Amino acid sequence: MYDFESENPYMKKIKELWGRDIEAEEALSNKILALYIEGKSLLKKGQYIKAEEKLNYALSLEPIDKNIEASILLTLGDIYLEQKRYFESEKKYKEAILKEPWDKNIKAQILINYANLYFRQKKIKEAKKKINEAISINPNDSKILSPQLIEEGYTGFNIVRFQGRYFGIAQNLGPLDLTKVSEEELKEYEHKGFLIIGNTAAEVKYILDNKKTE
Numbered sequence: 001m002y003d004f005e006s007e008n009p010y011m012k013k014i015k016e017l018w019g020r021d022i023e024a025e026e027a028l029s030n031k032i033l034a035l036y037i038e039g040k041s042l043l044k045k046g047q048y049i050k051a052e053e054k055l056n057y058a059l060s061l062e063p064i065d066k067n068i069e070a071s072i073l074l075t076l077g078d079i080y081l082e083q084k085r086y087f088e089s090e091k092k093y094k095e096a097i098l099k100e101p102w103d104k105n106i107k108a109q110i111l112i113n114y115a116n117l118y119f120r121q122k123k124i125k126e127a128k129k130k131i132n133e134a135i136s137i138n139p140n141d142s143k144i145l146s147p148q149l150i151e152e153g154y155t156g157f158n159i160v161r162f163q164g165r166y167f168g169i170a171q172n173l174g175p176l177d178l179t180k181v182s183e184e185e186l187k188e189y190e191h192k193g194f195l196i197i198g199n200t201a202a203e204v205k206y207i208l209d210n211k212k213t214e
Contacts, residue, residue, distance in 0.1 A: 029065065032058045033206060036072050040198075044190075048079050055079075067200070070101035074110050081117055089117055103200065108134040109165060147178045150201050155208045159201055168196030168204040 035058035042051035055072050058064075077092035093114045101107055111134035118127035147162035157168040162178045169176050173194045181189075189195035196211075198204040 029068075032061050032064055032068060033203075035061075036068060036075070037203065037206060037210075039072070040075055043075060043079055043082070046082075048083055051079055052076065066099050067101045067103045067106055070096045070099040070106055070110065071200070071203075073099065074106070074113060077117075078113060081113070081120070084120075086117060086121060090114070093117065104137050105161065105166075106200070107137050111137065154205060155211075157196065157204075157208055159204055161201070166198045166201050166204045168198075168208055170194040 035054050039051045039054035039058065042048075042054060055076050058072055059069065073092050073096035077089045077096065080086070080089035080092060093110055096110045097107070097114075111130045115127040115130035115134070118124075118130060147160045147167075149158060150161050150166065151159040153171065154168070156171050158171060160167045160169060160178065167178065170193070173189070176189075176195075186195060186197065190197060196204050196207050198207065
């Protein structure tokens, strides 16, 4: 029996080009993710201009996944928030929402950060409205619910989801009750290398994977 696909040179060429397209798309996706992670790292160090440059460059690359695009816009909003550039921060949070990421945890996190923007401006009514929107999208983001273990023992870290964020907690740190730990304590654990914080489990794993090669 004649195997058309295996014998036809045109089909072979199409398969070869298709394979290259997939590889190129994966490479681009990894590049965008790397830029996003680098931008977030620069934000945490207070290097706002460099962080903004990395994230805007990531946004210029196409195609880009809706979830990562929304996460980048969210982080840009956070950069402006830290600089008290409230108008620009709100604009980026709105853009992030309009991207309609399919991951409900990212949607909820955008709204939670949006609420934080309003809290800083003493707009309590608006802030509470955003919190309620976040809870309606994903009830698991409510502070009254317990953290959820997503994966145990990933390169020595437990990955936990809580309040719309993902935490990589070093197993040698011992039990850590996220419901009782302050943001300042979280930053201290993160600084010491016992904690990784991200918007998705994939982001936390990416950081941990690169941590191994450092």
